Amino acid sequence: MYIHAVSHYxxxxxxxxxxxxxxxxxxxxxxxxxxxxxxRRKAAPGENTNTMTLDAVKRLQDxxxxxxxxxxxxxxxxxxxTIVSLAHEAQxxxxxxxxxxxxxxxxCSSLLNAIELVEGYFALNKATRALVIVSDHxxxxxxxxxxxxxxxxxxxxxxxxxTKERQSERDxxxxxxxxxxAAHSQKATTGxxxxxxxxxxxxxxxxxxxxxxxxxxxxxxxxxxxRCNVPLSDVTYVLPHQANLRISRNVxxxxxxxxxxxxxxxxxxxxxGCAGCAIGLSENWDKxxxxxxxxxxxxxxxxxxxxxxxxx
Amino acid sequence: MYIHAVSHYxxxxxxxxxxxxxxxxxxxxxxxxxxxxxxRRKAAPGENTNTMTLDAVKRLQDxxxxxxxxxxxxxxxxxxxTIVSLAHEAQxxxxxxxxxxxxxxxxCSSLLNAIELVEGYFALNKATRALVIVSDHxxxxxxxxxxxxxxxxxxxxxxxxxTKERQSERDxxxxxxxxxxAAHSQKATTGxxxxxxxxxxxxxxxxxxxxxxxxxxxxxxxxxxxRCNVPLSDVTYVLPHQANLRISRNVxxxxxxxxxxxxxxxxxxxxxGCAGCAIGLSENWDKxxxxxxxxxxxxxxxxxxxxxxxxx
Numbered sequence: 001m002y003i004h005a006v007s008h009y010x011x012x013x014x015x016x017x018x019x020x021x022x023x024x025x026x027x028x029x030x031x032x033x034x035x036x037x038x039x040r041r042k043a044a045p046g047e048n049t050n051t052m053t054l055d056a057v058k059r060l061q062d063x064x065x066x067x068x069x070x071x072x073x074x075x076x077x078x079x080x081x082t083i084v085s086l087a088h089e090a091q092x093x094x095x096x097x098x099x100x101x102x103x104x105x106x107x108c109s110s111l112l113n114a115i116e117l118v119e120g121y122f123a124l125n126k127a128t129r130a131l132v133i134v135s136d137h138x139x140x141x142x143x144x145x146x147x148x149x150x151x152x153x154x155x156x157x158x159x160x161x162x163t164k165e166r167q168s169e170r171d172x173x174x175x176x177x178x179x180x181x182a183a184h185s186q187k188a189t190t191g192x193x194x195x196x197x198x199x200x201x202x203x204x205x206x207x208x209x210x211x212x213x214x215x216x217x218x219x220x221x222x223x224x225x226x227r228c229n230v231p232l233s234d235v236t237y238v239l240p241h242q243a244n245l246r247i248s249r250n251v252x253x254x255x256x257x258x259x260x261x262x263x264x265x266x267x268x269x270x271x272x273g274c275a276g277c278a279i280g281l282s283e284n285w286d287k288x289x290x291x292x293x294x295x296x297x298x299x300x301x302x303x304x305x306x307x308x309x310x311x312x
Numbered sequence: 313m314y315i316h317a318v319s320h321y322x323x324x325x326x327x328x329x330x331x332x333x334x335x336x337x338x339x340x341x342x343x344x345x346x347x348x349x350x351x352r353r354k355a356a357p358g359e360n361t362n363t364m365t366l367d368a369v370k371r372l373q374d375x376x377x378x379x380x381x382x383x384x385x386x387x388x389x390x391x392x393x394t395i396v397s398l399a400h401e402a403q404x405x406x407x408x409x410x411x412x413x414x415x416x417x418x419x420c421s422s423l424l425n426a427i428e429l430v431e432g433y434f435a436l437n438k439a440t441r442a443l444v445i446v447s448d449h450x451x452x453x454x455x456x457x458x459x460x461x462x463x464x465x466x467x468x469x470x471x472x473x474x475t476k477e478r479q480s481e482r483d484x485x486x487x488x489x490x491x492x493x494a495a496h497s498q499k500a501t502t503g504x505x506x507x508x509x510x511x512x513x514x515x516x517x518x519x520x521x522x523x524x525x526x527x528x529x530x531x532x533x534x535x536x537x538x539r540c541n542v543p544l545s546d547v548t549y550v551l552p553h554q555a556n557l558r559i560s561r562n563v564x565x566x567x568x569x570x571x572x573x574x575x576x577x578x579x580x581x582x583x584x585g586c587a588g589c590a591i592g593l594s595e596n597w598d599k600x601x602x603x604x605x606x607x608x609x610x611x612x613x614x615x616x617x618x619x620x621x622x623x624x
Contacts, residue, residue, distance in 0.1 A: 082389040083419040083506040083513070084495075085513065088614035091495035101616060102425045104416045107395040113414045120432015130554025140509050181413025182402035184394075194395040196508035197452050201395070243380065302400035304413060 001122055001164055002171035003310065007059035008158040008282040009052050010269070011043040020151040023144055031151050036245020040154030040270025042139045049137040050082035050089040052157035056133060057090050060159040069096055069161075071127035073117050074103035075110035075274050077194055077301075078137045078201075086135050090159075100126065106179075107192070108241050108300030110134060110274035112308055113179050118162050128164040133157065136273030139201035149192075149203040154246070154270030158278030172281075172288070172310040176228040178305035182216060192301035213247045213299040218254040220307035221297045228309050234291035235261065237284075241277030241299050242266040251297070263294075274300070289310045313434055313476055314483035315622065319371035320470040320594040321364050322581070323355040332463040335456055343463050347530035348557020350468030352582025354451045360392035361449040364403040364469035368445060369402050372471040381408055381473075383439035385429050386415035387422035387586050389506055389613075390449045391512075398447050402471075412438065418491075419504070420553050420612030422446060422586035424620055425491050430474050440476040445469065448585030461504075461515040464556070465580030470590030484593075484600070484622040488540040491618035494528060504613035515613075525559045525611040530566040532619035533609045540621050547573065548604035549596075553611050554578040554588030563609070575606075586612070601623045 016039045017028040031037060043052065053074065060066065072094075074087030081089075084101030093221065100121065106113045114132045122128040136155035166173070182188060185207040194201040203209060217240050225232055238261055240248045245266050252262050263280050265272075272279060277296050290312050297307040314475060328351045329340040329575040355364065365386065372378065384406075386399030393401075397415030412433065418425045426444045432440040450465035494500060499520040506513040515521060529552050537544060545557070549574055552560045557578050564574050575592050577584075584591060589608050600606065602624055 027557065034319075034359075049546055054432075077394040079394065079417075079508065081505050081507045082391065082417055083504055083613035085417055085419075085614060087418075087491060088616070089501060091493045092501045095496045097496045098492040100425070100491045100615070102416050102418050102429070102491075103493060104414050105391075105394050105397055105400075106414050107397075113412070116412065117414070117429055117432060120429060120436055123435040126428075179412045179414075180410045181400060181403045182409065183400040183413060184407045184409045188395045189401060189404045192395055193393050195393045196391065197598040218328065270449045301395035302397060302413070304400070 001174050002164055002166050003061060003160055004163050004167040004171050005063040005161045006158060006282040006285060007056050007063060008279040009055035009059060010156045011041045013042045013044060014039050015042050022145045026147060026151060031302050034248060035152060036266055038267055041156060042251060043137050043155040049076045049078055049135045050080045050086050052088040053089055053133045053135045054093050054177060056157040056159040056258065057093060060161060064161050066094055069129050069131045070099045070131040071118060071121050072101045073114045073130060075114045075134045076136055077105045077107045079143050079220040079275060086133055090131060092134055103238050106300060106304040107302050108243065108273050109298040109304035109306050111277050112177060112298050112306030116177055116179050119177060122164045130162045131209060132160040132162055134275040134278045135274050138273055141194055143200055148206060152168050152271045154272045156269060156272035156279050157276045158275050160278060166282055172312060175309045175311050176224045176309040178220060178224050180214065182303040182305055185212060188218050188303040210247060212303055213243060216305035217251045219298040220305050221295050224307040224309050230293065230309060231273060235295050237261050237263050237294045239263040239277050239294060239296045241278045243271050245269050313474055313486050315472055315477050316475050316479040316483050317372060317375040317473045318470060318590060318594040319368055319375060320420065320591040320598060321367035321371060322468045323353045323359055325354045325356060326351050327354050336459045338459060338463060348463060348579055349582050355449050355467040355515055355624060360387045361390055361447045362392045362398050365398040365401055365445045365447045366405050368469040368471040369405060369531050372473060376473050378406055378443060378465050381406065381441050381443045382411045383430060383433050384413045384443040385426045385442060385444050387426045387446045388448055389417045389419045390453050395550050398445055402443060402445055404607050418612060418616040419614050420555065420585050421610040421618050423589050423618035424489060424610050424618030428489055428491050432539060433435060434476045442474045444472040444474055446503060446587040446590045448587050450585055453506055455512055461516060464583045466526060466544035466584045468584035468587045470587050470594055472590060477524060487621045487623055488536045489620040490532060494615040494617055497615060500615040515601060522559060524615055526562040528611050529563045529609040533567060533607050536619040536621050542605065542621060546605055549573050549575050549606045551575040551589050551592045551606060551608045555562060555583050
């Protein structure tokens with residue numbers, strides 16, 4: 001299957017580190033050193049996971065006709081509406097009747113879970129042209145005064161048009177995809193949480209999340225490359241979940257790959273949740289050259305992980 | 313594919329209609345006439361979507377060994393934790409590493425969406441033995457004082473063990489399954505909503521939800537029977553989404569089927585969300601006889617619908 005087009009949407013408000021210096025006494029240097037983040041975007045009043053979904057979908061429509069979409073998969077862990085999910089909102093906007101529509105959450109790893117669901121629908125011949133939307137409105141659930149993780153989060157959304165058959169020479173060919181839950185590990189269910197009725201997102205065991213992210217993303221990368229019989233040396237770019245620049249650099253070190261192969265947007269977007277990697281694909285689309293191979297690898301709270309090998 | 317076993321969990325606290333008479337002046341007769349509901353269950357303090365998930369899974373373990381589960385799909389629109397989802401919680405409890413784990417929401421129709429995802433994983437040969445959990449903690453998000461819909465909701469969970477190959481003569485054989493979004497219809501995105509950051513569940517357009525539920529569940533039933541080449545007269549039982557007894561009776565009337573073919577638990581459980589139909593399967597498991605055919609048909613906010621034909 002093929003990624004034919006990707007778009008993304010970012011709210012216009014920029015929140016710099018000075019905001020957290022004023023609020024919590026965390027210096028710019030302290031934040032940059034520990035996370036790599038200099039600024040992040042914040043949705044405006046009236047914006048939410050569903051409106052950002054539509055903004056991303058409208059931008060995708062500038063690239064591709066979506067009228068023949070026959071499957072919509074949405075993903076978020078920061079829902080605006082758990083009943084009228086982002087996938088329903090997209091269907092409502094596109095006015096396409098009677099197609100499978102589902103929204104998922106596996107936290108920050110959801111992009112690859114969403115694409116794996118598409119893979120299943122394609123295998124069943126129940127769909128051939130899928131719209132995938134990843135949208136996270138972290139600031140709706142974030143406590144800015146949380147000195148442990150309040151400065152990490154940003155808002156954003158992306159939309160992907162994925163087809164069973166190749167549509168153009170520029171399509172990204174998905175050569176292999178795996179996902180896995182790692183909730184068996186000890187602190188998986190307490191490392192990072194978002195309980196809507198008890199307050200917002202919290203990360204009491206950030207160190208444990210860090211360690212497991214650094215472990216699972218390289219492992220999943222090696223696994224998918226082995227399954228696809230592609231040597232690590234053939235990988236042009238690695239696009240890891242945008243959680244923390246130190247995690248991304250650690251992943252590159254573990255894989256023994258140079259940092260110029262790393263795709264990263266966390267410096268100016270913060271952790272945009274499950275949207276981060278898709279935004280990265282969208283931002284770098286024009287940079288990719290024929291024959292290049294890109295690894296997308298994710299890790300999220302819960303815990304969950306995954307890796308996907310794509311070829312231009 | 314086959315449903316090998318089903319279990320369910322219900323909180324012990326019973327909330328009768330008298331509660332809503334005291335609170336809102338709604339009489340027992342008024343509630344029963346309009347909804348069919350006499351009582352519903354309410355989760356205790358400390359109980360939530362994730363604890364009910366584990367209670368249902370433990371009861372499933374009394375029936376079947378879950379140690380070789382290779383896929384977990386959870387479903388809820390009333391999440392306890394949107395990051396540590398009910399599927400992650402189940403994986404954590406079962407201590408099974410490195411299997412795909414995902415949670416979904418398509419509101420009250422999620423049971424069939426979840427089973428369709430399993431169908432996809434089976435088609436991909438990425439799984440052969442799936443645990444599906446449907447759990448809704450409606451009272452966590454419900455406003456008892458809402459005279460339009462406050463009296464509708466109840467709490468509950470169910471767990472299903474679904475396998476690619478037949479495990480026993482008593483398995484329920486899934487002959488066909490379809491799902492569809494109907495969010496294109498005008499009030500789909502405002503009929504029933506649950507916005508965690510703006511308050512709980514609300515149903516400002518209950519009449520529109522009613523009309524579409526009565527339209528889509530019979531339509532989906534006819535569609536799946538036609539696809540499976542099974543006449544309506546061969547259907548032994550119909551198990552519709554447990555939203556309102558008047559909707560269920562309307563579905564039976566539209567299908568021209570007698571009410572003794574209707575499976576219903578809304579009278580004593582209220583609307584238990586996406587868990588309702590699975591609880592119904594669990595409650596009636598011993599009643600089903602070899603060769604009988606059961607239609608499960610669902611409709612949920614957003615809107616979404618689906619139908620599944622199973623044969624004992």
